[in-house]
Amino acid sequence: MSLAFFKALSDETRLRLIHILLHYELSVNELVRILDMGQSRVSRHLKILTEAGLLSSRRDGLWVFYAATPVGQAHDFLQAITPFMPADAAMRADMGMAAHILEERARKTRQFFNAIAxxxxxxxxxxxxxxxxxxxxxxxxxxxxxxxxxxxxxxxxxxxxxxxxxxxxxxxxxxxxxxxxxxxxxxxxxxxxxxxxxxxxxxxxxxxxxxxxxxxxxxxxxxxxxxxxxxxxxxxxxxxxxxxxxxxxxxxxxxxxxxxxxxxxxxxxxxxxxxxxxxxxxxxxxxxxxxxxxxxxxxxxxxxxxxxxxxx
Known part of the structure; x- marks a missing residue:
């Protein structure tokens, strides 16, 4: 099982995805914005991580959200390796963009309710x-x-x-x-x-x-x-x-x-x-x-x- 986990993480983009999704649950479109990559490329990496058991996905109507697996062996594995994943410049930028997206969500919600009050x-x-x-x-x-x-x-x-x-x-x-x-x-x-x-x-x-x-x-x-x-x-x-x-x-x-x-x-x-x-x-x-x-x-x-x- 550990070999499958390490193999799934043997890619810089997938490491970035795991780093983001350890902190946030995000949709495919939001991840595309954060990584500034094509949707097909991001989806391929998400599929590899999900098939390895490192990510969980949740469908909500037409939207699909991803997050790091919250329990089990995969969760324990990610918790164990997290101290050895220091955030580089790209990862810090990813986290900044993710925080911006959450702020944008909240702002759009306020604007919506102000408009229809x-x-x-x-x-x-x-x-x-x-x-x-x-x-x-x-x-x-x-x-x-x-x-x-x-x-x-x-x-x-x-x-x-x-x-x-x-x-x-x-x-x-x-x-x-x-x-x-x-x-x-x-x-x-x-x-x-x-x-x-x-x-x-x-x-x-x-x-x-x-x-x-x-x-x-x-x-x-x-x-x-x-x-x-x-x-x-x-x-x-x-x-x-x-x-x-x-x-x-x-x-x-x-x-x-x-x-x-x-x-x-x-x-x-x-x-x-x-x-x-x-x-x-x-x-x-x-x-x-x-x-x-x-x-x-x-x-x-x-x-x-x-x-x-x-x-x-």
Missing amino acids: EDWDELNHEVLEDFDLPGRVAAAVPQQCRTAVDLGCGTGAVLARLLPRAGNVIGVDGSARMLEICRRRLEGEGVPESRYSLRIGELDHLPLRDHEADFACINLVLHHLSEPAGALAEAHRILAPGGRLLVADFLRHNDETMRSRYGDRWLGFALETLTEHLQSAGFVLTGNEQSTVGRHLQLVLLTAEARAARPI
């Missing part, structure tokens, strides 16, 4: 139809909740429904335009400014203190993020021990129009993937509810409790 409630209704997501989220808030947080609060439809259930509420979103509409909504409903706080920020680096909240929700947001697991880890950080999290998102589907019309990056998630992300972040799953909504999509609502400390 005024129409977001209507777009949400197209997908959810008569499903009362704000009501379901509000019903999950525990009694005697001091602070409830809506992560990716958008225009504030859920945030407004959290107010009767919590002492104060915090809304976080990466789109300044969304937060402006959210503020207008709350002001229009006569909510005192002392009852809410709206904060701009990314969900993988939340503008909240450790253990600041008793309840948090993240609704139809994870499928827009490059790294959903990072957002769930941050949700754990800002929740008090025993705090409750509600995640609402779509199960895996193949509706490619969700990318262009709604800005989705992921075409839903396997339930096992969401569960693993929650457990890795330090949560214990306590509830699982599934419903069919518009476009024949399956919506899953997962509730989880934050353990006192994340697992090591």
Whole structure:
């Protein structure tokens, strides 16, 4: 097995690919941009590494993503040789370009949501139809909740429904335009400014203190993020021990129009993937509810409790 691994890595381009994919999960087109090579050449090298077991691939609709194999002998092998792969100039440039691509992803997402903010409630209704997501989220808030947080609060439809259930509420979103509409909504409903706080920020680096909240929700947001697991880890950080999290998102589907019309990056998630992300972040799953909504999509609502400390 080791001979096959060494043989697969006996090429400078494949070494560069492994170095990149030890740090990021990227699509073929993104790897083509980073390496500045033709797609057929990059695909050939990816095939060799995948057949050797050093890379894993994941299909999401029409897109295929690659990453270093996360478990098993191949993973152990890569971890063992990583100290002997010092980054040269080309590898450092690769990492810089990969970071730029991730920043570009986030910027495009912000631009998209700023552009469609005024129409977001209507777009949400197209997908959810008569499903009362704000009501379901509000019903999950525990009694005697001091602070409830809506992560990716958008225009504030859920945030407004959290107010009767919590002492104060915090809304976080990466789109300044969304937060402006959210503020207008709350002001229009006569909510005192002392009852809410709206904060701009990314969900993988939340503008909240450790253990600041008793309840948090993240609704139809994870499928827009490059790294959903990072957002769930941050949700754990800002929740008090025993705090409750509600995640609402779509199960895996193949509706490619969700990318262009709604800005989705992921075409839903396997339930096992969401569960693993929650457990890795330090949560214990306590509830699982599934419903069919518009476009024949399956919506899953997962509730989880934050353990006192994340697992090591």
